Amino acid sequence: MFGHKIVLGMATTALLGSCSMMMGMGGTTYTFKHNPNAADPAAMGKAVAIRKDTMVSTTLTVSGLTPNKAYIAHYHAFGPASSTDPCASNGPVTLGFPSFTSDASGNASVTVSGDPAKIAGDMGAYINVHYASEPSVVPICAPVKMTKG
Amino acid sequence: MFRRVLISPLILSSFMLTPASAATLQLFPFKALGTAGGVSGQLSVRTLSPTQSVSTLTLRGLTPGRAYAAHYHALGKASAEPCASQGPITLGFPAFKANARGQATILLRADPARIAGTLGAYVNVHTASDLTVVPLCAALVKTGAARGTPVAADSVTVKVGDNLFQPASLSVPAGTMVTWIHTGQITHNVLSLTVADLKSPDLRPGDRYSYTFKTPGTYTYYCSYHDGMSATITVTNR
Ligand SMILES: [Cu+2]
Numbered sequence: 001m002f003g004h005k006i007v008l009g010m011a012t013t014a015l016l017g018s019c020s021m022m023m024g025m026g027g028t029t030y031t032f033k034h035n036p037n038a039a040d041p042a043a044m045g046k047a048v049a050i051r052k053d054t055m056v057s058t059t060l061t062v063s064g065l066t067p068n069k070a071y072i073a074h075y076h077a078f079g080p081a082s083s084t085d086p087c088a089s090n091g092p093v094t095l096g097f098p099s100f101t102s103d104a105s106g107n108a109s110v111t112v113s114g115d116p117a118k119i120a121g122d123m124g125a126y127i128n129v130h131y132a133s134e135p136s137v138v139p140i141c142a143p144v145k146m147t148k149g
Numbered sequence: 150m151f152r153r154v155l156i157s158p159l160i161l162s163s164f165m166l167t168p169a170s171a172a173t174l175q176l177f178p179f180k181a182l183g184t185a186g187g188v189s190g191q192l193s194v195r196t197l198s199p200t201q202s203v204s205t206l207t208l209r210g211l212t213p214g215r216a217y218a219a220h221y222h223a224l225g226k227a228s229a230e231p232c233a234s235q236g237p238i239t240l241g242f243p244a245f246k247a248n249a250r251g252q253a254t255i256l257l258r259a260d261p262a263r264i265a266g267t268l269g270a271y272v273n274v275h276t277a278s279d280l281t282v283v284p285l286c287a288a289l290v291k292t293g294a295a296r297g298t299p300v301a302a303d304s305v306t307v308k309v310g311d312n313l314f315q316p317a318s319l320s321v322p323a324g325t326m327v328t329w330i331h332t333g334q335i336t337h338n339v340l341s342l343t344v345a346d347l348k349s350p351d352l353r354p355g356d357r358y359s360y361t362f363k364t365p366g367t368y369t370y371y372c373s374y375h376d377g378m379s380a381t382i383t384v385t386n387r
Pocket residue numbers: 072073074075076093128129130373374
């Protein structure tokens with residue numbers, strides 16, 4: 001949803017609809033929110049998606065993680081469990097970030113580049129960060145598309 | 150609509166024997182013929198590649214220690230019902246004996262072309278001493294004849310590993326209960342975008358989840374925790 005609009009440098013009202021999202025020439029920013037669980041309570045961060053030629057490059061910058069811990073992160077499609085809360089919808093992974101480990105301060109940054117078609121529309125509804133060892137633990141999630149369809 | 154069930158170790162073991170790959174797997178129940186009571190079994194046909202298939206017979210209720218023979222037959226002219234059609238033998242399984250508990254598992258590797266279509270219309274199990282005694286038969290091709298009451302639901306297992314489903318592609322007749330068994334180390338789940346009640350809780354090592362597919366169609370399911378962890382089940386008409 002962000003690709004062509006970034007190339008044209010146009011901010012549309014549709015894109016301003018989500019409070020977690022900001023757009024400019026530097027790409028589209030999605031803000032991570034803490035999920036309702038006790039994992040990594042101070043975890044926070046953002047995802048910045050930038051269109052580069054035919055690819056979209058997304059960089060997560062996260063802090064407050066458990067130091068030196070392995071994590072996995074993904075773009076997910078809108079799942080079956082909710083139509084209005086992408087982060088609670090349990091959708092399939094559409095684009096995976098390389099797995100990563102937080103540093104000694106609990107910070108991490110990871111980038112994935114992928115075909116925009118993989119995360120277009122409902123295919124890219126949210127980005128989340130899981131414990132690699134126990135992927136059902138998802139400390140933070142950034143909504144990308146707020147409603148299904 | 151899902152139920153958690155226990156699967157007997159016997160059924161499980163028959164699937165553990167099959168090699169892991171993104172192959173297609175088809176299952177056919179054996180029907181007991183004649184008066185032999187308590188005989189049952191399943192034929193699984195796994196197509197590994199265009200030139201390689203493995204057929205596995207998993208039989209129980211046979212006479213302990215007795216020698217048997219099993220064959221693929223082509224569709225004969227005697228009946229539209231494959232098992233009654235008296236077709237010629239197209240491929241033989243290795244000769245075997247039932248074990249002390251009356252069970253047997255027999256593998257046959259073959260070029261799929263040799264059992265394609267009506268060349269592999271049915272598999273029957275004969276006693277070795279008298280080939281006219283046929284306690285079991287499994288039909289592979291559909292019949293023109295009207296079918297009676299559907300056969301009891303069969304069950305099939307899919308392994309949930311780290312991070313893949315095995316087999317990744319599976320074909321089962323409608324009414325089959327599929328049980329996913331977690332054989333890996335980390336948490337996974339089984340979810341569908343299109344079927345609301347095909348939805349497991351978090352599965353941990355050793356956990357099982359079952360769902361019965363009633364309607365023919367192609368069903369894709371996935372684990373919401375892992376990149377690329379999805380698979381397909383094709384449900385065919387009985
Ligand atoms: Cu994820």
